[in-house]
Amino acid sequence: MVIVLTILETLILCIALGILPGGRRQPRRLLQAFFLLVMGALSTTLVTWNVSFQAMPIANYPWVPALLSACLLLQGPVLYFYLRSLAHPVNLKLWHQALHLVPALVAVAVVVIYDLSIYDWMPWHWSQLATDDRAALAFVWALVKCAPLVYVVACLVTEIRMRRQLRQMYANLAEFELRLADLVLGGFFLSWIWSFVTYFLGEYVSAETNDLLGTINVYLTVLLVNGLFLFGWRNGRQLLPELVVVEEPGKDRLQEMPQMDEKLQAVESGIREQRLHLESQINLERFAEQVGIKPRELSTIINDHYQQNFFEFINSQRVEEAKRLLASSDCMGDTVLDILYKSGFNSQSAFHRFFKRMVGMTPSEYRKQAQRALAAANTATAANQSVR
Numbered sequence: 001m002v003i004v005l006t007i008l009e010t011l012i013l014c015i016a017l018g019i020l021p022g023g024r025r026q027p028r029r030l031l032q033a034f035f036l037l038v039m040g041a042l043s044t045t046l047v048t049w050n051v052s053f054q055a056m057p058i059a060n061y062p063w064v065p066a067l068l069s070a071c072l073l074l075q076g077p078v079l080y081f082y083l084r085s086l087a088h089p090v091n092l093k094l095w096h097q098a099l100h101l102v103p104a105l106v107a108v109a110v111v112v113i114y115d116l117s118i119y120d121w122m123p124w125h126w127s128q129l130a131t132d133d134r135a136a137l138a139f140v141w142a143l144v145k146c147a148p149l150v151y152v153v154a155c156l157v158t159e160i161r162m163r164r165q166l167r168q169m170y171a172n173l174a175e176f177e178l179r180l181a182d183l184v185l186g187g188f189f190l191s192w193i194w195s196f197v198t199y200f201l202g203e204y205v206s207a208e209t210n211d212l213l214g215t216i217n218v219y220l221t222v223l224l225v226n227g228l229f230l231f232g233w234r235n236g237r238q239l240l241p242e243l244v245v246v247e248e249p250g251k252d253r254l255q256e257m258p259q260m261d262e263k264l265q266a267v268e269s270g271i272r273e274q275r276l277h278l279e280s281q282i283n284l285e286r287f288a289e290q291v292g293i294k295p296r297e298l299s300t301i302i303n304d305h306y307q308q309n310f311f312e313f314i315n316s317q318r319v320e321e322a323k324r325l326l327a328s329s330d331c332m333g334d335t336v337l338d339i340l341y342k343s344g345f346n347s348q349s350a351f352h353r354f355f356k357r358m359v360g361m362t363p364s365e366y367r368k369q370a371q372r373a374l375a376a377a378n379t380a381t382a383a384n385q386s387v388r
Contacts, residue, residue, distance in 0.1 A: 002219075003042055003222060006042060006221075006226065007039050007043055007046075009226065010035050010036075010038055010039040010042070010225050013225075017029075017035070026085045027082055030078055030081050030085055031184070033078050034075060034078045037071045037075045037078060038221065042221065042222075044064050044068035045068065045218055047064050048064055048068060048118050049214075053118070054118055054119065058118070059117055059118040062116050065111050065118060065140075066107075068121075069108060069140055069143075070104045070107065070108050072144050072148070073104035074101070075188070076147065076148045076151025076152075076155075076192075077101070079155055079185065080100070080155050080158060081100075082184075083158040083185065103143055106143065107143050110136050110139060111136075111140060113136075114132070116140070126138070148192040148195070149192060149193070151192075152189055156185075156189070188221075188224065191220045194217050194220055195217050198213040254301065260301075263297060263301060266293055267291060267298065267301055267302070270287060270291040276291075277317040277321070278318070280344055280346040282344075284299060287310070287314075319343070319355050319359065321342075322339055322342075322345075322363065323366065325342055326363060326366055326367040326370055336363045351363070
């Protein structure tokens with residue numbers, strides 16, 4: 001009953017992610033696919049290990065073990081793609097991305113070719129199998145238990161890189177997405193490590209203990225899904241925001257926005273008076289909260305009025321602040337590193353990259369040019385004063 005309820009909760013999570021509006025569509029779709037795989041794994045696990053199902057005709061066919069293997073082996077690649085897509089879109093149509101499907105395809109092929117049923121899947125029945133069938137099943141079990149460990153490492157590396165990029169692209173990711181990614185990765189990291197460890201312990205413990213270890217692994221997944229469900233429930237504003245209405249071609253969203261002039265002034269005030277762009281960890285949600293408008297409306301204003309996304313908008317304002325500081329006589333004693341922190345950046349590489357892209361020269365070159373211009377202006381002023 002607990003597993004059935006968890007399957008229903010997972011389905012609700014999939015539906016919730018399915019009706020989210022666009023913007024960061026790929027991460028949500030990949031996370032939705034991941035939960036569908038979790039739901040498939042729980043459903044086939046329930047069928048495989050339940051005595052009532054084992055007595056049904058379905059137990060004589062290989063489709064349930066094949067589906068169970070596929071769901072377990074595809075979770076790693078999909079979670080890996082999900083984490084990558086949080087930082088940058090992933091082109092899933094590239095041929096080398098299909099290599100991630102190979103373990104699942106191999107496992108399904110072996111199960112079907114050797115006609116391995118639910119009865120055969122039980123470890124305590126292996127001694128009754130033919131030598132070839134036993135070897136094939138042992139291979140599938142090893143693949144299912146060990147292959148996810150490769151994606152544990154890959155996902156951890158991706159998470160570290162994403163955090164490193166976040167320090168450079170801090171205006172691009174919402175805090176909700178990061179916490180959700182951490183929860184999914186951390187939970188399934190524990191589940192997969194437990195599955196890997198119990199696979200090797202299985203040879204040294206009794207059948208009852210082995211069954212208990214497997215049951216604990218299932219309930220780790222159950223606890224994780226329930227945790228995700230509660231997380232989504234508590235963060236319902238981010239998980240289920242207002243649905244975006246598909247705009248008609250040529251439709252002016254700004255003109256139809258109520259109190260648009262006041263909201264545009266609020267955004268301008270957030271830059272000129274509150275100077276929110278100087279906060280190194282600013283994001284769309286916090287900016288909207290500080291200026292008193294909805295995140296969706298803020299996104300519309302920035303996209304349609306400024307012709308930029310939030311990430312570009314914030315960093316263009318930071319670059320303008322850096323230009324002002326680099327040209328200021330009051331900051332001549334500051335290093336370029338001091339300037340980048342004062343202008344809201346917290347990464348030297350990101351600062352140089354955005355500054356050169358928007359200004360066409362490095363910060364040092366801009367400062368030298370500004371110093372020459374300032375020196376020329378001072379010389380001209382002094383000459384005018386001497387003439388007088």
